[in-house]
Amino acid sequence: MQPNKIITLTTDFGQAGGYAGAVKGVLLRINPQIKIVDITHEISPFNVLEGSLLLNSFYQFFPKGTIHLTVVDPGVGGKRKGVLIRTDDYFFVGPDNGIFSFIYDQEKVREMINITNLEYFLGKPSSTFHARDIFAPVSAYLSLGVKLGEFGFPTQDCYKFKLHAPVYRKDYLMGEIIYIDRFGNLVTNISSDLIRKSKRVQIRIKNKKVNHLSQYYEEEKEGKLLILIGSSNFLEIAVNQGSAQKLLKAKIGDKVKIEKI
């Protein structure tokens, strides 16, 4: 697999500042042929878990050879390593702090490099902005065809979150909300496979019950709570033309109980 000149950017830098701009400048100065694709710069500050979930929602749609530059980095300048990962189809560059947890779970990691070679850094790197000083130049040189081994030494040790899996009980399955999108849809950690095994289900969240699995939002009346399999193949709790988050005053981590009926 060769890099394809596409580099996606996923960070918690915020839209309002110049940090993402500096990263883009560094990328284009090293390789003006790069096609930069903004994913988001609005991950909640320091929220590595949110970043890892978000990465998981889009990376697999990109063409083979895409470089996913992903930086939520509260430990910048400290002990955490910087890593460069090659899977069958993609490259990932960023801090080794759990942000690639889903990638380690779902993809075969073919090569993982602990980034150490100063030769590919932007001068003497600052200790507060490795996205600009290390991860961007490494991504850009990678896109120019520099071999992975050039950037540092192979490593197999990496940091993974223990992701909450749904818990099986005798009569029910206990899941939880792992992500809330802009529309107030509540994405759970319950995959469509788990749901489809049982023909009929009932979910309970915050004293509300829903026992019909909808196909699409408009199937229910405006303002009505519903459940469906969302676009990432997880059970999702939603409100037609409204916000399930507001209706239920829900937050990440809230429990969702699934019972057979």
Next chain:
Amino acid sequence: MQPNKIITLTTDFGQAGGYAGAVKGVLLRINPQIKIVDITHEISPFNVLEGSLLLNSFYQFFPKGTIHLTVVDPGVGGKRKGVLIRTDDYFFVGPDNGIFSFIYDQEKVREMINITNLEYFLGKPSSTFHARDIFAPVSAYLSLGVKLGEFGFPTQDCYKFKLHAPVYRKDYLMGEIIYIDRFGNLVTNISSDLIRKSKRVQIRIKNKKVNHLSQYYEEEKEGKLLILIGSSNFLEIAVNQGSAQKLLKAKIGDKVKIEKI
């Protein structure tokens, strides 16, 4: 007219999530030559009318052959059609829910296709994310030169909002606020033509009167209410270096009365 590889994106997906990222991935996987241009992902959730007004403010500045991918889609997965429209200069792809109301009004529609051909979808489409599963792949294949007729069958039936036009009375004209921009400028539905017919006008909004048509914001003192013809050729109510929205506590739909003096 041939597609020119430029695809603009206008959605209500929000900056903070991965939805726009997934759409971009699909576009580039099918055609890596596409030049993606973010317009906005911050249309108010489900607000199709706002999306249609926003589309109207920029589409005509793009080069001939641009594809405008426009998705505010509360009815996704339900009965609303997906459409592909060709006008003299542009292509438009999105749900047929009124989002193209201004396009139908202002452009000659040369071809309109009800998108039905599964062959150009991303696998089996989800029922909640047609932007990723249908509209993005159709736009990408269109940019590769696939003929419009391939995507479905011709249709002429389409959904249009009844847009509020200003109302003529004996002594005055009654318009309303249709859009409020980031600066708090109040854009009305009163076109510059209507204003210029009468040499001198006075407007009334919320018990305030303004009777001088300014040429630019700084013509008035800082903080002072003023009216001018805005950049979209509609009468606009503004405050020099301030927000007319805040000063007047104005909202969309508020009436604006224009009297000859």
Next chain:
Amino acid sequence: MQPNKIITLTTDFGQAGGYAGAVKGVLLRINPQIKIVDITHEISPFNVLEGSLLLNSFYQFFPKGTIHLTVVDPGVGGKRKGVLIRTDDYFFVGPDNGIFSFIYDQEKVREMINITNLEYFLGKPSSTFHARDIFAPVSAYLSLGVKLGEFGFPTQDCYKFKLHAPVYRKDYLMGEIIYIDRFGNLVTNISSDLIRKSKRVQIRIKNKKVNHLSQYYEEEKEGKLLILIGSSNFLEIAVNQGSAQKLLKAKIGDKVKIEKI
């Protein structure tokens, strides 16, 4: 130096509207080869100083020949000039209202043009949206190789902010906060040179004292106040995994006292 087809966009137009979209359309209509790089559209409305500081944080990372289109323009349509500046490495296009203050300070201005030639405007320009009608077309024609002298006449007179420099007293140095980033880090006007002259320093802000210069955020415990040299080489007040802005209830302009110890 030739333009390199990269044009960066820095504005206060907001993500949510169509203004940036219209600018992008005009750029691509004149030169479809342009590579547009969004820096931000979220500068606080009318805040020219914030725009000038932000420009200063990223422009120098871009490749030689980049055009930096920078528009925060409360005086649009009034007396302020529009300018086109050439330095050794870059071009800058925007209003002459102080937004290029740091550029004038830090770069050698090789050529400065007062933009007046209607031939390169978008039709008859509006008096409220020169980014779309003047600055975008001028930038696009510049990227096509039109010579600077074609756009107007040379000028040397330009508007600069008087930027606050730190004040020296007998026993201390008094600086101030000039920028607060998304993470709540407080960026001061005290450069790393000033700090490094004295081996040991103590800073005071709002009755808090810090006397250890950290190398990176994680050096201190979570939630602890710290000082370090930030990525722009200015003294920065921060909190590990927290917000110094919130902790100190700090705002731009707050004084920061540096004492030798």
